[in-house]
Amino acid sequence: xxxxxxxxxxxxxxxxxxxxxxxxxxxxxxxxxxxxxxxxxxxxxxxxxxxxxxxxxxxxxxxxxxxxxxxxxxxxxxxxxxxxxxxxxxxxxxxxxxxxxxxxxxxxxxx
Amino acid sequence: xxxxxxxxxxxxxxxxxxxxxxxxxxxxxxxxxxxxxxxxxxxxxxxxxxxxxxxxxxxxxxxxxxxxxxxxxxxxxxxxxxxxxxxxxxxxxxxxxxxxxxxxxxxxxxx
Numbered sequence: 530x531x532x533x534x535x536x537x538x539x540x541x542x543x544x545x546x547x548x549x550x551x552x553x554x555x556x557x558x559x560x561x562x563x564x565x566x567x568x569x570x571x572x573x574x575x576x577x578x579x580x581x582x583x584x585x586x587x588x589x590x591x592x593x594x595x596x597x598x599x600x601x602x603x604x605x606x607x608x609x610x611x612x613x614x615x616x617x618x619x620x621x622x623x624x625x626x627x628x629x630x631x632x633x634x635x636x637x638x639x640x
Numbered sequence: 641x642x643x644x645x646x647x648x649x650x651x652x653x654x655x656x657x658x659x660x661x662x663x664x665x666x667x668x669x670x671x672x673x674x675x676x677x678x679x680x681x682x683x684x685x686x687x688x689x690x691x692x693x694x695x696x697x698x699x700x701x702x703x704x705x706x707x708x709x710x711x712x713x714x715x716x717x718x719x720x721x722x723x724x725x726x727x728x729x730x731x732x733x734x735x736x737x738x739x740x741x742x743x744x745x746x747x748x749x750x751x
Contacts, residue, residue: 561738571642571730571742572683617683621738625696627673627685628732628740 531556535618535631543639546608550634552618553600562594562601563628565617572617575603605636613638643667644743646731652749658719661746665712665733671695672714673740674706678727689714721750 532555542548554562561579565572576585578594578601585592589608594601605612615635619628643666651659665672674686685698689708700706703721708714718725726749732740 563739565742570728571744573642574739574741577737577739619683626671626734626738627688627696627698628675628683629685630683632682 531622531629533618533620533629533631535634537634539635541637541639542608544608544610547606548608548636550603550616551600552631554620555599556620556622558623559620560623561621563619564592564603567615567617608638610638610640612636642741642743644731644733644741646743646746648746650747652751653721654751655721655723657721661716661729663714663731663743666741669733669735670712671734672708673732674716675730675732676727677730723750726750
């Protein structure tokens with residue numbers, strides 16, 4: 530059975546800090562890994578990663594995938610209170626387009 | 641705004657009843673996915689439709705069914721509702737990539 534594990538489950542930091550969120554996976558026929566941010570309601574798309582070692586960047590957020598070690602990290606620099614959310618990692622496999630989600634990391638930024 | 645719409649936003653009903661949740665995908669997207677999010681289970685894939693045809697099924701209960709219409713909107717039907725069906729139900733759509741865009745969700749409360 531496909532498995533996606535995120536750590537830590539919860540993280541509390543001060544505004545301005547840098548955080549690293551982790552996502553590891555055990556799946557058959559990996560195709561892509563996606564990161565989403567979920568605040569009050571719907572998950573919003575952040576990044577999709579398919580190739581190892583290529584960093585995706587958007588403002589203060591960046592992410593990278595390691596297909597050999599089967600994990601990805603999401604970095605947020607100079608955190609702001611608006612970054613407080615649950616960050617979800619999900620994996621897609623060949624032959625099945627569904628997203629298999631991890632349980633998420635709840636990030637809280639203290640002003 | 642992801643471009644995916646869902647109605648209604650909230651639904652309160654009694655055990656044993658039947659409800660229908662509606663989703664309109666982003667313009668041009670042929671795939672529609674339904675997910676259930678509960679506190680103890682996280683985001684779980686229910687079912688996928690592609691251009692009117694069922695493409696993949698997850699852990700969807702027999703009491704639940706879905707369809708996608710020629711105009712590509714989709715409906716999720718939940719019947720013989722139980723207290724444990726109370727959850728957030730999300731619809732997502734995708735085009736030619738693995739990225740899925742989520743609607744705002746329907747919060748179902750079964751009393």
